[in-house]
Amino acid sequence: MACDKYNNLIFICDSSLQSSLFRDFLEKSLGIPIQIATIEGLPGLTLPEKSSVLVIIDNTHINEESLDLYIKFLIEKSISGSEVLINSPNNVAANLIAKWPNMVGVFFAGDDMNVVAKGMKKVLEGELWLSRKLTNELITSYRNKDAIVAKSTANLTTREKEIMQLLVLGASNIQIAETLFVSENTVKTHLYNVFKKINVKNRMQAFMWAKNNHYNDLPL
Secondary structure (H helix, E strand, C coil): CCCCCCCEEEEECCCCHHHHHHHHHHHHHHCCCCEEECCCCHHHCCCCCCCEEEEEEEHHHCCCCHHHHHHHHHHHHCCEEEEEEEEECCCCCHHHHCCCCCEEEEEECCCCHHHHHHHHHHHHCCCCECCHHHHHHHHHHHHHHHHHHHHHHCCCCHHHHHHHHHHHCCCCHHHHHHHHCCCHHHHHHHHHHHHHHHCCCCHHHHHHHHHHCCHHHCCC
16 A cells, blocks of 8 residues: 555564564555564664654563663654554553654554554554544643643743754754754754753753654644
């Protein structure tokens, strides 16, 4: 099947025969090649810059450090990613799902393979595949975030807000500088000031702060 939304699919899992067979099943069902990698092996993948990537994540093979490694991968490769979680517990908390940059589908451990294939086709068509319960919890979570966005962004200057919008899109310092017609050193200075204002220590933490404060939802 054709897919205009994503030009690369990646399956994050362990190195096992079972994972390879699942990848083969999805490739056959969807008619799209899928790269396979461990979370630690993501940096070694070859992808064109500014790729739109759908990442399928096996929940049984990620840990607390996985999100940081994944965000680092997005930033270093300058790509836009969406995520699908498979083998998720039925009682997965919405706040855990919301930590990922752009989760568009969640499949539970007991889901039939045909259900996964059907849901993946919907995701590739631009739809979400989330349970009603999880959707309602996420909506509530996002509404609560909306209520504090104005307060959390009040101390940033207009230029700093522009930089954070570009940062959350995966732009490098050089790309931000070119877009805003300023020097790379100016961008670094603004980022340093932003880090102090929002109390983060590095670019990755700033990226997640911007995602949580809906900078990706604001028009440039």
